[in-house]
Amino acid sequence: MTAVGAFALAAMFPLQSAHAQASSTKPPAFYVSEFEVTDPEGIRPYSAAVESTFAPFGGRYVVRGGQAKALEGEATKRIVMIAFPSFEQAQAWYDSPAYRAIRPIRHQSAKSRVFIVEGLRLEPN
Numbered sequence: 001m002t003a004v005g006a007f008a009l010a011a012m013f014p015l016q017s018a019h020a021q022a023s024s025t026k027p028p029a030f031y032v033s034e035f036e037v038t039d040p041e042g043i044r045p046y047s048a049a050v051e052s053t054f055a056p057f058g059g060r061y062v063v064r065g066g067q068a069k070a071l072e073g074e075a076t077k078r079i080v081m082i083a084f085p086s087f088e089q090a091q092a093w094y095d096s097p098a099y100r101a102i103r104p105i106r107h108q109s110a111k112s113r114v115f116i117v118e119g120l121r122l123e124p125n
Contacts, residue, residue: 027121029087030062031094035112036077042109049102057093058085083119090116 031054037043051061063081070076084090093099094116106112 039109046105
């Protein structure tokens with residue numbers, strides 16, 4: 001799955017958390033990371049700690065690895081998507097001291113491309 005395909009998929013799923021519902025005037029945002037682990041042992045501390053850094057910002061996993069198949073373009077090794085109530089919440093998490101502290105582990109243990117993309121605000125049916 002390409003990053004563009006992942007963005008489209010994520011935009012189809014509304015956030016379900018109470019925090020997200022309180023922020024329903026803003027569209028959700030998605031942190032998307034395409035990466036290839038180069039040091040499986042080295043990435044373990046990052047993998048163990050990352051969720052605790054984004055949960056306080058209303059983030060939740062939408063995609064965490066799993067099977068991916070490139071339909072067009074180059075294949076990627078792994079995709080992670082984290083949904084946030086807003087673009088501002090996603091950026092605040094990325095800039096937070098807790099995430100900044102573990103980000104170098106990912107940089108040292110993987111090759112990655114990272115995005116924050118604003119989704120669509122989906123109205124209830």
